[in-house]
Amino acid sequence: MIRCGECRCVADDADEGWLTYLIAEDGEEPDFIPYFLSYCPSCSFREFGVIPRTAYT
Numbered sequence: 890m891i892r893c894g895e896c897r898c899v900a901d902d903a904d905e906g907w908l909t910y911l912i913a914e915d916g917e918e919p920d921f922i923p924y925f926l927s928y929c930p931s932c933s934f935r936e937f938g939v940i941p942r943t944a945y946t
């Protein structure tokens with residue numbers, strides 16, 4: 890299951906349109922723990938202005 894970091898919607902699979910980022914650092918937080926942040930298709934579009942391609946297989 891995957892949860893959108895923006896709107897909190899969930900999906901069973903990160904199928905087409907989902908984006909997942911590894912948030913690896915925060916310049917102001919020395920004890921920052923890297924984490925994954927996912928965006929559903931609609932949030933991906935709103936945040937980044939693109940419809941993600943899915944051709945990564």
Ligand SMILES: [Zn+2]
Binds near residue numbers: 893897930
């Ligand atoms: Zn979303």
